[in-house]
Amino acid sequence: MKTFLETQDQKTKIEYLNKFALDLDLYLPRLLVCNKNCAYALANLTKKKRAKEILLSTKETYENLVLELIDSADAKIRKYAYVICGNLPTEKLYNRLKEQIYKEETYLTLPSLMLSLVGKDCKDLLERACNEQEQIAPKIYAEIVTNYNLANPREYQTALGFNFTSASGIIFTQKCYEDFIIKDLALYNKQKLKCGIKINDITPKDYQILAKRRDIYSFSLILSQNANLKECLNLGLKYLDDIVDNGDFAYRISCQDSKINSAVLKEIKTISLSNLTNSPNNYSISVEVIIQNGYLLVASLESCKEKFTYRQEFLPASINPTTANIICKIAHYYNPNAKVIADGFCGTGTMLIERKLVNKSVSLIGSDISKISISKAKTNLNNIGFKAKLSCCDIADFKEGNLDEFISNLPYGLRVGSHSDNFKIYKNLVFKLEKSLVKGGFAFLYTADKKLLRDLVKFSNLKLVSELNFISGGLYCSLFIVQK
Numbered sequence: 046m047k048t049f050l051e052t053q054d055q056k057t058k059i060e061y062l063n064k065f066a067l068d069l070d071l072y073l074p075r076l077l078v079c080n081k082n083c084a085y086a087l088a089n090l091t092k093k094k095r096a097k098e099i100l101l102s103t104k105e106t107y108e109n110l111v112l113e114l115i116d117s118a119d120a121k122i123r124k125y126a127y128v129i130c131g132n133l134p135t136e137k138l139y140n141r142l143k144e145q146i147y148k149e150e151t152y153l154t155l156p157s158l159m160l161s162l163v164g165k166d167c168k169d170l171l172e173r174a175c176n177e178q179e180q181i182a183p184k185i186y187a188e189i190v191t192n193y194n195l196a197n198p199r200e201y202q203t204a205l206g207f208n209f210t211s212a213s214g215i216i217f218t219q220k221c222y223e224d225f226i227i228k229d230l231a232l233y234n235k236q237k238l239k240c241g242i243k244i245n246d247i248t249p250k251d252y253q254i255l256a257k258r259r260d261i262y263s264f265s266l267i268l269s270q271n272a273n274l275k276e277c278l279n280l281g282l283k284y285l286d287d288i289v290d291n292g293d294f295a296y297r298i299s300c301q302d303s304k305i306n307s308a309v310l311k312e313i314k315t316i317s318l319s320n321l322t323n324s325p326n327n328y329s330i331s332v333e334v335i336i337q338n339g340y341l342l343v344a345s346l347e348s349c350k351e352k353f354t355y356r357q358e359f360l361p362a363s364i365n366p367t368t369a370n371i372i373c374k375i376a377h378y379y380n381p382n383a384k385v386i387a388d389g390f391c392g393t394g395t396m397l398i399e400r401k402l403v404n405k406s407v408s409l410i411g412s413d414i415s416k417i418s419i420s421k422a423k424t425n426l427n428n429i430g431f432k433a434k435l436s437c438c439d440i441a442d443f444k445e446g447n448l449d450e451f452i453s454n455l456p457y458g459l460r461v462g463s464h465s466d467n468f469k470i471y472k473n474l475v476f477k478l479e480k481s482l483v484k485g486g487f488a489f490l491y492t493a494d495k496k497l498l499r500d501l502v503k504f505s506n507l508k509l510v511s512e513l514n515f516i517s518g519g520l521y522c523s524l525f526i527v528q529k
């Protein structure tokens with residue numbers, strides 16, 4: 046018990062909790078009532094999904110123990126009890142909390158109580174705090190009001206467009222893809238920057254068209270450029286305030302370099318705007334400070350990010366769909382006449398779907414060792430109305446032949462699996478590619494386990510045409526373009 050309370054490692058804590066769960070009646074009462082630290086530990090644990098499951102599986106014991114905490118004479122324990130109820134509420138606990146709106150005598154606990162209430166009950170507690178404001182310390186009163194606002198977020202309008210006459214924007218995509226996408230942007234006046242591709246003289250309609258491209262992570266409008274951070278923020282946010290409709294819109298601001306975060310947050314508090322509020326939890330405009338010859342302030346619309354609506358099913362290892370689209374555009378550039386395309390590690394089907402979106406005339410074959418992946422791929426394919434021949438099998442048993450193309454996001458052996466598992470998998474893959482691709486057929490293989498694949502391809506009768514560097518999800522990956 047002592048180790049459990051003292052350990053900072055969440056994994057060890059959960060292991061202990063699993064152990065306690067076997068004998069919850071014995072351990073949880075001790076955990077909850079022995080001292081303040083126990084209530085604190087439980088308040089932290091109720092933030093965790095697994096701990097919640099365990100506690101809810103013995104709901105009555107959990108409820109009775111938290112009720113005891115609410116009845117504690119120690120205000121700090123009651124405060125943690127409110128946090129626990131906020132993290133893991135049940136009907137019985139909520140009904141008891143409602144009584145505390147008028148019963149709780151220690152003002153220090155009211156901010157936490159506010160966060161565990163909803164709707165009209167929050168209003169009731171705020172009303173009580175207003176009536177008793179003179180007796181409440183100003184800092185606590187301010188916290189009660191802040192938590193009221195957090196528990197009852199303001200409804201903002203959704204910004205769907207910008208109103209400007211002419212402006213510039215920046216396309217953010219993979220560096221290795223910039224030369225490909227530039228070929229597609231012949232109509233625009235453009236220039237490569239370190240951070241992306243700058244597009245000049247655009248209209249609001251151009252903004253919408255470019256922002257909806259599937260092969261870019263975002264298209265942001267340039268709001269201001271200045272060597273001075275304060276000026277950049279002031280000019281940029283005021284310009285943004287002018288080009289959104291009149292109304293009540295929310296934005297979130299982020300910085301490319303976290304070192305300037307606090308300076309930015311401090312400065313924006315001093316800028317008064319008519320249509321815009323900074324609301325990091327609930328916003329429709331993303332603003333970013335980029336360091337590029339001084340500072341650049343840019344903005345993008347969240348509504349333009351809703352491009353991959355078919356993708357209701359995904360797994361932790363699923364590829365970012367924009368990255369998948371970029372890979373598929375590159376594949377189409379190398380292999381425009383491909384007819385039969387397979388992904389032997391299809392997961393939830395993202396690569397196959399994006400490939401067909403790039404070239405509607407292809408037919409798709411997908412396989413994966415995991416049954417769950419295949420069933421999720423089926424759902425996603427159905428969502429977009431595409432057909433594919435799907436099967437559940439190890440790449441070692443992959444039997445398809447006459448393929449014009451094999452395109453895959455391979456297992457990396459990092460977060461899932463291992464490098465030694467990969468050796469076997471990649472060896473089988475290369476062997477299958479040698480057999481199943483038609484002469485001149487291509488394989489597009491995306492992985493972070495680069496050396497292994499490079500070496501295996503070197504000793505096969507496949508030719509490495511190119512290796513392109515990607516950065517995605519914090520990993521340095523490569524797209525191997527291989528030809529038989």
Ligand SMILES: C[S@@+](CC[C@H](N)C(=O)[O-])C[C@H]1O[C@@H](n2cnc3c(N)ncnc32)[C@H](O)[C@@H]1O
Pocket residue numbers: 359360362363364389390391392393394395396412413414415418438439440441453454455456457470
């Ligand atoms: C990086 S994920 C691909 C994710 C996929 N692109 C998506 O967006 O969902 C790798 C996939 O390889 C599959 N896999 C791992 N070992 C395999 C094997 N020996 N044969 C076939 N598939 C395998 C995993 O089940 C996983 O779905």
